[in-house]
Amino acid sequence: MTFGGSGLDRAAHLRGDAAALAELLAKPDTGVLPFWHGKPLIAGQGRDRPAWQAVDHPVFEQADEEPIFLGLDDGVARFCRDISCWEPDEALETLHQFLDPSEQHYPGMPEDERFSELRAIMTHLSPRDAELVTMAKAIGSWHEIHGFCARCGAKSEISMAGWQRECTVCRAHHFPRTDPVVIMLITHGNSVLMGRSPGWPEGMYSCLAGFVEPGETIEAAVRRETFEESGVRVGAVEYLSSQPWPFPASMMMGCRGHALSTEITIDPTEIEDAIWVTREEMMETFAGNNPKMKPARKGAIAHFLLLNWLRDTLD
Known part of the structure; x- marks a missing residue:
């Protein structure tokens, strides 16, 4: 089964360590996966692998929240980041359909790197890539609909490297739900x-x-x-x-x-x-x-x- 788990080191102990996370984000081999309206950036003519980007790639100028730490992929740090503020030129009639066949291309990126519907490409991914992408999509979906505190209604902010949200007013902590x-x-x-x-x-x-x-x-x-x-x-x-x-x-x-x-x-x-x-x-x-x-x-x-x-x- 796709998404069944590959033994990824989630390195949860690093989520509250700001210095360690900053060090990981500074490493040249660290990869950040952009997401757009729940669609991961996928590379390859066979749509078979995540298109990891450098931390400072221009695409992340479209992000309005911090990167989310996913874990260590054989020692290499992996993050994801939402850029749904970006508005592509392509028509979006099929966006959010059960199986969206459209793909979006961000200007300046290689032609084979496109935002793709996960249902359409999930069997093309390796077990490790599938685990990383499903984690990123699930945690990203939670952040998308939990931008405000459920207790007092104030704006909340990402904390613990994306695995928690904290209310800016009443200081309530909110955690991802499955x-x-x-x-x-x-x-x-x-x-x-x-x-x-x-x-x-x-x-x-x-x-x-x-x-x-x-x-x-x-x-x-x-x-x-x-x-x-x-x-x-x-x-x-x-x-x-x-x-x-x-x-x-x-x-x-x-x-x-x-x-x-x-x-x-x-x-x-x-x-x-x-x-x-x-x-x-x-x-x-x-x-x-x-x-x-x-x-x-x-x-x-x-x-x-x-x-x-x-x-x-x-x-």
Whole structure:
């Protein structure tokens, strides 16, 4: 799975050390990754690597907050920095769509360095690059919507190298949040339950998923979300695997649920459709031979769960 972790040294002990961070920012090999409206700067004709920039690159004249420290990549310091204040000349009709196909080029940069939608290029990245980019996107998304104190409403500022915000008035401290989400491989005999949300690309189906509510266990969330969305009741639940998912900042907790019923009654406010798919039909889908359904996106935990179900390797 993409974003599954590569053993990056996050060097959290350096986040509060201003002198050490200044020293890292002064090193010639330190890289800073620009982000624009949640899109990382990606290099290569195959869109296969982050386009790290020097700390003093002119692109960062567009930044309005300090760099965020990501960690040490085999000893090399990595930061990210948002430049969403920049306004490109290109049309932006597709910005913030589910899968934005547009790419933006910053003047003066190499032609192959462009701001690209992470969903479109995530499987092109190495495990280490994917971990760095997903961390940068998730923490950047948090800063984007937490510029003001939730306690008193005053402007807040970046602190602890980007891993905290501090209110300039009441001095409250605010920390990044990750939303727990259950994603469920619901099976009954030889079939798996698949659903699609409104606005998804044509033919796109995936495992059902939903947010864990306060005071709720993972198992209870699997049962509640499945019933709310599809009307299917679930018995035994088993945890399988997890994946950070930076759209904008979720932790996907993959589970298997054993259905106690098969009748489907969808909640149209939650999903657009839900269907039972046999193992044979899913194999045809993964092979690209199902005109009505596309396989789950490679790199996503839904693809990982379904593929292991098909291989009978969930255990």
